[in-house]
Amino acid sequence: xxxxxxxxxxxxxxxxxxxxxxxxxxxxxxxxxxxxxxxxxxxxxxxxxxxxxxxxxxxxxxxxxxxxxxxxxxxxxxxxxxxxxxxxxxxxxxxxxxxxxxxxxxxxxxxxxxxxxxxxxxxxxxxxxxxxxxxxxxxxxxxxxxxxxxxxxxxxxxxxxxxxxxxxxxxxxxxxxxxxxxxxxxxxxxxxxxxxxxxxxxxxxxxxxxxxxxxxxxxxxxxxxxxxxxxxxxxxxxxxxxxxxxxxxxx
Amino acid sequence: xxxxxxxxxxxxxxxxxxxxxxxxxxxxxxxxxxxxxxxxxxxxxxxxxxxxxxxxxxxxxxxxxxxxxxxxxxxxxxxxxxxxxxxxxxxxxxxxxxxxxxxxxxxxxxxxxxxxxxxxxxxxxxxxxxxxxxxxxxxxxxxxxxxxxxxxxxxxxxxxxxxxxxxxxxxxxxxxxxxxxxxxxxxxxxxxxxxxxxxxxxxxxxxxxxxxxxxxxxxxxxxxxxxxxxxxxxxxxxxxxxxxxxxxxxxxxxxxxxxxxxxxxxxxxxxxxxxxxxxxxxxxxxxxxxxxxxxxxxxxxxxxxxxxxxxxxxxxxxxxxxxxxxxxxxxx
Amino acid sequence: xxxxxxxxxxxxxxxxxxxxxxxxxxxxxxxxxxxxxxxxxxxxxxxxxxxxxxxxxxxxxxxxxxxxxxxxxxxxxxxxxxxxxxxxxxxxxxxxxxxxxxxxxxxxxxxxxxxxxxxxxxxxxxxxxxxxxxxxxxxxxxxxxxxxxxxxxxxxxxxxxxxxxxxxxxxxxxxxxxxxxxxxxxxxxxxxxxxxxxxxxxxxxxxxxxxxxxxxxxxxxxxxxxxxxxxxxxxxxxxxxxxxxxxxxxxxxxxxxxxxxxxxxxxxxxxxxxxxxxxxxxxxxxxxxxxxxx
Numbered sequence: 001x002x003x004x005x006x007x008x009x010x011x012x013x014x015x016x017x018x019x020x021x022x023x024x025x026x027x028x029x030x031x032x033x034x035x036x037x038x039x040x041x042x043x044x045x046x047x048x049x050x051x052x053x054x055x056x057x058x059x060x061x062x063x064x065x066x067x068x069x070x071x072x073x074x075x076x077x078x079x080x081x082x083x084x085x086x087x088x089x090x091x092x093x094x095x096x097x098x099x100x101x102x103x104x105x106x107x108x109x110x111x112x113x114x115x116x117x118x119x120x121x122x123x124x125x126x127x128x129x130x131x132x133x134x135x136x137x138x139x140x141x142x143x144x145x146x147x148x149x150x151x152x153x154x155x156x157x158x159x160x161x162x163x164x165x166x167x168x169x170x171x172x173x174x175x176x177x178x179x180x181x182x183x184x185x186x187x188x189x190x191x192x193x194x195x196x197x198x199x200x201x202x203x204x205x206x207x208x209x210x211x212x213x214x215x216x217x218x219x220x221x222x223x224x225x226x227x228x229x230x231x232x233x234x235x236x237x238x239x240x241x242x243x244x245x246x247x248x249x250x251x
Numbered sequence: 252x253x254x255x256x257x258x259x260x261x262x263x264x265x266x267x268x269x270x271x272x273x274x275x276x277x278x279x280x281x282x283x284x285x286x287x288x289x290x291x292x293x294x295x296x297x298x299x300x301x302x303x304x305x306x307x308x309x310x311x312x313x314x315x316x317x318x319x320x321x322x323x324x325x326x327x328x329x330x331x332x333x334x335x336x337x338x339x340x341x342x343x344x345x346x347x348x349x350x351x352x353x354x355x356x357x358x359x360x361x362x363x364x365x366x367x368x369x370x371x372x373x374x375x376x377x378x379x380x381x382x383x384x385x386x387x388x389x390x391x392x393x394x395x396x397x398x399x400x401x402x403x404x405x406x407x408x409x410x411x412x413x414x415x416x417x418x419x420x421x422x423x424x425x426x427x428x429x430x431x432x433x434x435x436x437x438x439x440x441x442x443x444x445x446x447x448x449x450x451x452x453x454x455x456x457x458x459x460x461x462x463x464x465x466x467x468x469x470x471x472x473x474x475x476x477x478x479x480x481x482x483x484x485x486x487x488x489x490x491x492x493x494x495x496x497x498x499x500x501x502x503x504x505x506x507x508x509x510x511x512x513x514x515x516x517x518x519x520x521x522x523x524x525x526x527x528x529x530x531x532x533x534x535x536x537x538x539x540x541x542x543x544x545x546x547x548x549x550x551x552x553x554x555x556x557x558x559x560x561x562x563x564x565x566x567x568x569x570x571x572x573x574x575x576x577x578x579x580x581x582x583x
Numbered sequence: 584x585x586x587x588x589x590x591x592x593x594x595x596x597x598x599x600x601x602x603x604x605x606x607x608x609x610x611x612x613x614x615x616x617x618x619x620x621x622x623x624x625x626x627x628x629x630x631x632x633x634x635x636x637x638x639x640x641x642x643x644x645x646x647x648x649x650x651x652x653x654x655x656x657x658x659x660x661x662x663x664x665x666x667x668x669x670x671x672x673x674x675x676x677x678x679x680x681x682x683x684x685x686x687x688x689x690x691x692x693x694x695x696x697x698x699x700x701x702x703x704x705x706x707x708x709x710x711x712x713x714x715x716x717x718x719x720x721x722x723x724x725x726x727x728x729x730x731x732x733x734x735x736x737x738x739x740x741x742x743x744x745x746x747x748x749x750x751x752x753x754x755x756x757x758x759x760x761x762x763x764x765x766x767x768x769x770x771x772x773x774x775x776x777x778x779x780x781x782x783x784x785x786x787x788x789x790x791x792x793x794x795x796x797x798x799x800x801x802x803x804x805x806x807x808x809x810x811x812x813x814x815x816x817x818x819x820x821x822x823x824x825x826x827x828x829x830x831x832x833x834x835x836x837x838x839x840x841x842x843x844x845x846x847x848x849x850x851x852x853x854x855x856x857x858x859x860x861x862x863x864x865x866x867x868x869x870x871x872x873x874x875x876x877x
Contacts, residue, residue, distance in 0.1 A: 048453065074455035086453070088446040091439070099443050102436045103454040109461060110436040114256060117436060156454060310681050357862055361869070363681055364625050368817050369865075372858070375814045379854045494810065498689045505682060535701065541693030548686040549675055 001026045002047070002078075002164050002196055007056035007066075009046055016042040017053070018220045024164070029190050030198045031211035039220040040200045041083065044166045048080045049073035060164065079162030083169045083200075085149035089142030093133050093152055096141050097124045100159035123159065130189055131155045147178050151185065158189065167199040171206065179203060183210050208232065257431065264427040271419040275412075284415045286527075288483045290520045291422035296476030297503040297515035298429055299469045304501070305509035306433055307465045308445030310363055312497050313370030316354070316377050317347055317470040319492025321477025323381065323388065326398045326487040331387075335403050343478055344471050351470025352463065359462040371494060378492045393488035398481055408482065418479055425475055430512060432468065441465055502544055587847055595726025597843045603732050603801065605839025606739035610794035612816035612823070612831040613746060614787030620826025621759050621783045624673065627688030629816065630809025631695040632788050636661045636795025637804050638703055641710050644799070650713035657796035658789050665788020666781055674780070692810070699806040708804040716800065735797050742793070746828050759783060815842075818861050824874020833872060 002024040009017040017039045024030055032040050045051040047058055049070035058066040065073050088096045094116075101120040102108040110117075116124075128134045131151050136144060141152055150170060157165055170186055171179040183206055190197045201207050207214060207228070214231040216223040224234040231237055275284050296318050303309040324346045328339040358369045381388045389395050400408035408414045432438055440461055443451045452458050481487045490496070499522060507518030529539045587593040615629045626632075639657035644650055668691065676683040716731040750756035758779055794812075802808070819838055823830025838857060845853025864871065 050453075070452045071455045071457055074453060080453060082450075086447060086450040088443050088450065090446055091442060095439060096443070099436075099439050100454050102440065103451070103456045107436050108440040108456055109464065111432060113436065114431075114434050115436050115439045156450070160454065304682065310685070312685060357865065361865070364619075365821070367681060367685065368625060369821070372814055372817060372861070375811075376854055376858050383854070495693075498692075501682065501685060502689070505686060509682075535697050537693040538697035538701075541690040541697070544686055544690035544693070545672070548683050548690065549672070 001059075001061055002198075003059040004047070005057040005059065007043075007046060007058065008054045009042060009051060010054060015220050017046065020056070020217075020220070020222055022215055022222065022225070024196050024198060026196055027194050028196055029187075029210065029212045030196075030215060031207045031213075032198060032200050032215045032217060033202070033204075033207055034217035034223070037219075038217040040217055041168055042220075043217065044080060044168055044198075044200070047073075047164075048078055048166060074160060074162075077161075077163035078166065079157035079160045079164070080166040081150070081153040081157050081168065081170065083172050085146070085153040087141045087144075087149055087152050087156070090140065092138050092140055093128065093144070093155075094124065094137040096152065097127055097133075097155055097159050100156045101127075104160045127155050127159050130158065130192065131185060147174055147182065150174070150182065154186070154189075158193070162195060164196045164198070167197070169200050169202070171201065171203065179206060186210075260427065260430065264423050268419060268423045271423070272416055275415065281411070284411065285483075286523065288415060288418040289480070290523050291418045292476045292479035292483065293500075293503065293519040293523060294476075294516040295422060295425045295479065296473050297500050297507075297519045298426060298512075299472030299476065300500045301504045301509055301512075301515045302429060302433070302441075302469045302472070303465060304504060305514075306438065306445065307441040307462065308363075309359070309462060309465065310367045311370040311466075311469075312367040312501065313372070313374035313494070314469070314473055314500055315492060315494060315496030316370070316374035317351065317473030318477040318480070318496050318500075319374075319377055319381065319487075319489075320347055320350060321474030322481035322487040322491045323394075323477075324474070325478040326394050326481040327387070329398045329400075330394065330396060333399070335401060336406075336408065337403055340478060343474055347470050347474030348467050351467040355463040355466030355470070359459055359466060371497065374492065374494060374497060378489060378494070381489045381492055388487075388489075391489055393490075394486045398485045398487075400482070400485075414482070418483065421475065421479055425472055426516070429472060433512065437461070437464070502547075506547065587844070590725075592725030593847075595723050595728065597847065598840070599726070599728050599732050601840035601843030602836070603735050603839070604842055605836040606736055607794045607798050608812065608815055608819055608839055609739060609832050609835035610742065610790045610797070611812050612819040612835050613743070613828055614790035615813075615816050616820045616823070616825055616827065616831050617746075617759075617790075618784055618787040619820070622677070622780050624677065624684050625817075626673075626784070626787065627685055627813070628668075628691045628695070628809075629787070629791055630811075630813030631692050632661050632665060632791035632809070633795040633798075633812055634699065634804075634806070634809035635664060635695065636792030637799050637802070637808070638699055638795075639792065640796035640799045641703070641708065641804060644710060644713065648714075650715060650800075653713075653799075654793065654796040658793040661792025661795070662785045662789030665791075666785035668788075669781055669784035673784070674777075696806045703804070703806075705806060709802075710799045710804075712800050731800055735801075738797065742790070743828065743832055750828060755782075815857075818857055820871070821861050822864050822871060824871025827871065827873040830871055830873030 004020060004022040007017055007020040009015075020039075020043065032043065034040050042051070046053045046066070049065070049068055049072065052067045056066060057064045060076055060078065063076070065076055065078070068076075088099070091099065098116045098120050099108070101123050102110075102115075102117065105120065107117055107120065125134075128137055131154060133148065133151060133155060136148060141149065144152060150172070154165075154167060154170065167186065171182050174182060186197070186199065187210055199211075201211075211228060213226065214228055215225045216231060216234075216237050224231050224237045226234070271287070274287070278284075296314070299317075300311065300314045303311050303314070321343055324343040325339050328334050328342055329336070332339075334342070354370070354373050358366055358373070361369060382391055384390075400414075402408070406413055406417060408417055433441070440451070440456060443454075443456070444458055444461055448458050477491060480491065503518035503522050504515040505518070506521055507514030507516065509515075525540070525543070526536065529536050533539065587597060611629060611633050614632075615626060618624065618626045618629075636657045639660045640650075640653040643656045644653035647653070672687055672691070673684070676687050712729075712731060716729070716734065718730045720727040720729045721733075722728070750759060815838055819831055819834035821834075822837065823832070823834030837860070841856055841860070842853055845856055
């Protein structure tokens with residue numbers, strides 16, 4: 001369970017996140033939407049520890065994680081993937097995922113044995129199988145296609161067995177068909193892993209198809225939240241974000 | 252399977268040691284064995300620097316600090332305290348580890364060029380201390396009176412042949428340990444941090460701790476190189492701690508290739524040969540070396556061994572060269 | 584050292600000595616800082632430019648007998664040298680590994696040190712005080728203040744002011760500041776980055792050459808003399824903040840004074856003190872006293 005209370009963050013006087021409170025139920029699948037500069041990525045940065053909030057609390061199963069360093073928050077069970085795939089370009093897919101497993105199991109500073117550790121193999125294989133990277137296991141990460149790099153980024157986070165997984169625009173920079181494929185993968189691993197999954201997405205068709213619930217951010221504030229149907233009909237959302245055109249087309 | 256791969260590498264190491272030990276039968280001249288001993292010291296030193304530069308992406312420009320520190324600690328322990336060689340060896344390792352831990356803790360949080368310069372600045376601090384603290388270090392004259400070489404466990408380092416075997420053993424053991432290190436989970440964590448430290452942090456890796464640990468390991472092996480050189484010349488000179496030592500080490504690893512484990516070894520041997528050759532012909536060694544480095548920096552960037560390996564994989568296996576060349580850094 | 588604080592004459596002498604060291608250091612550090620701020624490369628051979636300036640001034644003075652000409656010629660000569668170095672060599676390794684930049688600079692340190700030995704000899708040289716400054720020193724509270732010190736301090740303050748004005752008030756300064764923040768943006772705005780880079784490198788080199796020329800009457804010349812000032816300049820820029828002229832001035836004066844007072848009796852301690860100071864700054868304020876975020 002992830003609960004955010006009165007979160008606040010400003011940069012040099014400009015508010016990026018102001019007084020945001022949100023609740024993500026255990027095992028839920030939530031989309032965070034909003035126009036550019038609404039504070040979606042800032043929200044992820046605050047939750048994952050990339051930035052410290054000015055005030056407010058972030059409760060993970062009742063414990064406040066706000067302001068903790070990123071590695072500590074990862075250890076508490078919050079994984080994340082990035083808008084621009086953040087990978088290890090000179091390692092192969094298998095090596096990178098094994099490295100992530102080592103990080104998760106705290107085997108990453110071991111000096112006495114050889115890489116890969118036998119006990120890490122099974123989990124790495126499972127992760128690769130889950131996201132469909134088995135066939136490219138021995139390809140250098142830097143040589144993967146753009147889409148596969150995004151998948152690998154998610155796979156690295158999955159190797160940490162997170163309770164909460166934050167995906168920042170998993171479909172960014174992809175073609176229409178590839179986007180749907182990617183979301184199918186994401187949806188599948190959400191179903192199989194029973195984790196709380198939050199993703200940022202711009203494509204409204206994808207959002208309404210996959211998200212259980214939606215949070216709308218605008219100018220760093222929560223504009224609306226609720227089930228897709230509620231959000232779709234929310235007057236403020238229609239006005240500020242979706243626009244009259246969308247409403248007319250989809251009403 | 253992994254157990255056996257360690258065993259296999261150990262067997263290869265023993266084989267190499269036997270080969271090195273047998274070389275004086277083919278090349279009996281003193282200048283040859285002197286060269287091997289000197290090269291051993293610099294090869295260990297350069298390879299230890301490459302742990303930082305090539306594997307961890309930490310461009311230290313003050314690694315000579317540990318070379319100088321190792322040389323002086325060892326020589327002073329032997330000379331002033333009269334300890335046995337193994338004890339002095341162990342204590343020097345400890346001193347280097349402690350100093351590396353302190354300096355590393357200060358330096359590793361800095362961005363790359365700051366890190367380079369700050370390590371260099373700390374090296375010059377040691378250099379100034381050596382020059383100024385004449386009573387202990389002998390100042391700019393270096394340590395006088397020689398480093399005693401008392402026998403231990405039947406090893407008599409005052410005999411040239413024993414000294415030669417000892418240097419070869421230290422070389423092979425050090426290289427074996429470092430080779431093992433870059434193939435351990437720790438070694439792969441270093442590569443991850445080199446490629447993408449931010450992502451490594453978001454996998455729960457304590458990046459700065461790993462960097463400090465890498466700095467300590469490199470400092471210890473850098474010190475082992477320094478110990479060997481002080482044992483070989485039976486003294487310690489401020490030059491061992493001067494910044495040019497770091498410059499030469501950087502050039503050694505670039506010359507041999509930073510993406511290949513044995514690149515620094517080859518680079519060290521090549522630079523020493525070049526040194527011997529040039530100083531025979533002219534007294535303007537710096538000028539010649541400077542021009543060579545310049546040509547190298549503007550032209551042959553991958554390093555000789557890297558270049559050879561790339562050519563070999565390109566023509567030898569038919570795999571696209573781009574893939575392979577990117578891969579070498581990940582594999583070694 | 585404590586005894587010195589009790590004596591006014593010693594205090595004055597050490598302070599003025601510290602001030603001129605600080606001023607020379609400022610000129611070198613300001614150039615280093617300016618180049619780093621704009622080009623994002625550390626000119627690792629900056630100390631060699633200082634050395635070159637000193638030797639240029641030495642020769643021009645010996646030939647012409649005019650110290651003014653020597654200072655002017657050395658500064659411009661080194662500025663031109665810096666420009667050529669940047670265009671012909673340094674510009675080829677922008678955007679590559681830091682290692683390559685280090686190597687190119689390293690090679691030039693080696694080449695210049697040996698070239699100086701070949702041209703001017705390996706032994707220490709000194710020029711002595713130029714005729715214009717051979718006057719009795721000013722005595723303040725029993726401490727000596729040579730006339731040349733006043734000249735050196737005056738010139739450096741003028742340079743610092745001019746530099747500050749150029750950077751904060753002029754269009755060139757604006758471009759330099761913009762390039763420091765975002766190099767791609769400036770080239771997108773149609774600003775010729777090649778020109779800016781070359782110009783800034785030349786200016787930084789000129790400052791180092793000027794420092795070298797001003798140092799000749801009070802320092803002895805030897806091949807390799809540039810390296811210790813490079814290290815100190817770096818410490819200065821860390822303390823003051825990379826890219827900040829004001830920071831360079833404050834840092835340089837601090838280091839100059841620490842050095843001057845520490846040198847009486849505790850040379851070991853002085854070095855340690857400088858590093859302790861730098862380390863404290865790095866831990867508490869990693870961007871330096873006047874620096875922006877790294």
